[in-house]
Amino acid sequence: MTHIEHIGIAVKSLENSIPLYEKLLNTEVYKLEEVPTESVTTAFLATGNNKIELLECTQPGGVIQKFVEKRGEGIHHIAFAVDDIKAEMKRLREAGFTLLNEEPKKGADNKWVCFVHPKNTNGVLIEICQEIK
Secondary structure, three states: OOEEEEEEEEEOOHHHHHHHHHHHHOOOOOEEEEEHHHOEEEEEEEEOOEEEEEEEEOOOOOHHHHHHHHHOOEEEEEEEEOOOHHHHHHHHHHOOOOEOOOOOEEEOOOEEEEEEOHHHOOOOOEEEEEEOO
16 A cells, blocks of 8 residues: 545535535545446545545435445545555455455546455445556
């Protein structure tokens, strides 16, 4: 893992949350993207070298909707960049971590992604991601 790629924040409404985070971070959303495989629409903001991903559920019963209903709006995951996602997935499996997907899948912001089950990481959902070339 090379660095924190972004922090994902689950929100009820991008319409309400985007102005709040733009004001808070003193920057504008640079990208809106729907990710049908995850049933979310994302909004990315950057401040310095850091990125925030706001996630709004697009389908009833989606993962983000369930998260918000159970825990409220807030930090959903921390994403780490990797150079070789398949090698990192293999390393994590061999180290005893449970991955939520068997193969990398296409995520937002032109990335291959894989999630590590929070039961193995003290309750924190970890995403690993690699730029799609």
